[in-house]
Amino acid sequence: MTWAGRQFTVEVGPVAHGGHCVARHEGRVVFVRHALPGEEVVVSVTEDRGGSFCRGDAISVLSSSPDRVTPPCPVARPGGCGGCDFQHASVSLQRSLKAAVLSEQMSRLAGLSLDVEVEELPGGPLAWRTRARLATDAEGRPGFRAHRSHEVIPVDGCPIAAPGTVDQVVGRVWPPSSEVSVAVDASAETHIGPSAAVETAARRKWRVPADGFWQAHPDAADLYAEVVADWATLSPGDAAWDLYSGVGLFAAVLAEAVGPEGEIIAVESDPPAAEAAADNLADLPQVRIFQGRAEAVLRASVGRPPAVVVLDPPRTGAGRKVVEAMAARAPKQVIYVACDPAALARDVATFATNGYALESLRAFDAFPMTHHLECIALLTRQ
Structure with a gap:
């Protein structure tokens, strides 16, 4: 019988690759989003395809980590936007979690024991993302997809998006059930859809497709x-x-x-x-x-x-x-x-x-x- 929709209390274990932590309940592994290692949470199962594991969201925190913080985005929550996994964790813990995942993967898959530091980039944890692809719902409202879902969560903004990107797309109606790509380049020019952006790196200027990879x-x-x-x-x-x-x-x-x-x-x-x-x-x-x-x-x-x-x-x-x-x-x-x-x-x-x-x-x-x-x-x- 599927566990989808069931709710139960778990002790949250270590972080795992993919933006969730590992817990166990009645002999099965539960991959829990919106939780942190060491917490006690109430999990609501969101996906169960049988087998040894299922997926769920922490809908209530009974015992919280000292590194838990209030997410800066109102849709970084269970059932919300699937883009950000760690907004509920302090920035230092986020880097520690990523380092733990990298070390575990290198140990398990490559047989190497490594002590890895995840280095911080300049500019802080918000307003860094210079390129974004938004989806639109049936009414043409732009947003981002829920985790492992085609559902579009409409947004009024995005705290990790750089000025000149998401803020130039929200508040407007777009073709329904489609996508909108937006980028701001090194010259602070906003590009919506296909065009040529100008970037700088390695002491050179680059003309790159605004809707392509950079x-x-x-x-x-x-x-x-x-x-x-x-x-x-x-x-x-x-x-x-x-x-x-x-x-x-x-x-x-x-x-x-x-x-x-x-x-x-x-x-x-x-x-x-x-x-x-x-x-x-x-x-x-x-x-x-x-x-x-x-x-x-x-x-x-x-x-x-x-x-x-x-x-x-x-x-x-x-x-x-x-x-x-x-x-x-x-x-x-x-x-x-x-x-x-x-x-x-x-x-x-x-x-x-x-x-x-x-x-x-x-x-x-x-x-x-x-x-x-x-x-x-x-x-x-x-």
């Missing part, structure tokens, strides 16, 4: 470029690869290191992003851009063997085929930029079986108030 935190792209530049051991004339290259941020960093006699292969599957990369890097003839899937370009053995490979795959990670094909090219270093700790840990384990060891790992709180974080890993060939 780091949402205004300090993230520059910081990640600095880490890649610091870690990549390249000499003039070397070859290097930038897989899942987007509009070319890391390719530009690598191109500066190898100089005009070097060779940079940048691979991007999304046609608009690859086209933007070609425009952005037109002044760097050592960069060759390929539009296609990373595994296809790897199989084609394009270019010289790379000394360094940088990859920034989607949330699902690179996967075994890409990692094995990359390892076959025998780069001395791999710099892996990851937005999902589980996918990173799985790929680190695959790298290990192909002769690469994790040398350094940094983690960044680039998505405050959510369970997400960004990691950059340095792997070296043994």
Whole structure:
């Protein structure tokens, strides 16, 4: 019999990957949102597909954590917006929870014991998100979807959104049951829908699709470029690869290191992003851009063997085929930029079986108030 709709009291255990904590009731695991480790809460089960676990929301806190705070957003609550997972936790605890998740994933999936610090980015936990995609309900009101649901929760604003984004969309009626993308770029210009935004990072200006991928935190792209530049051991004339290259941020960093006699292969599957990369890097003839899937370009053995490979795959990670094909090219270093700790840990384990060891790992709180974080890993060939 399904537990959906049931309510019961639980002692909340450790945080788990995905923005919830683990509790147990009558021999089953309950993944509880809106709770914190060590609390006693009343859970309302929101999803039960049978098996060993179900999902629920903490609808009442009987014994609260000293790190519990009042969420700054009125819809960051059970049954509300599904975007923010940790608004009820102090900012310092949020980073500790993310560090715990990263350490647990690296231990369980990669067999590595790591003491990880999640580093704070400038600007604080609110008003950082420069890009957002809102859904509209049947009446055309903009909002965000509930957790694991298609239901649209209309909003009047969003405390994590930067000025010039969500505030420019709310209060207006849009086509019903659709989506609205909005971004504010480095010149403080708001873009609603498809257009060309201008961003700055790595001492360059970038023209990027406003509704495409660019780091949402205004300090993230520059910081990640600095880490890649610091870690990549390249000499003039070397070859290097930038897989899942987007509009070319890391390719530009690598191109500066190898100089005009070097060779940079940048691979991007999304046609608009690859086209933007070609425009952005037109002044760097050592960069060759390929539009296609990373595994296809790897199989084609394009270019010289790379000394360094940088990859920034989607949330699902690179996967075994890409990692094995990359390892076959025998780069001395791999710099892996990851937005999902589980996918990173799985790929680190695959790298290990192909002769690469994790040398350094940094983690960044680039998505405050959510369970997400960004990691950059340095792997070296043994």
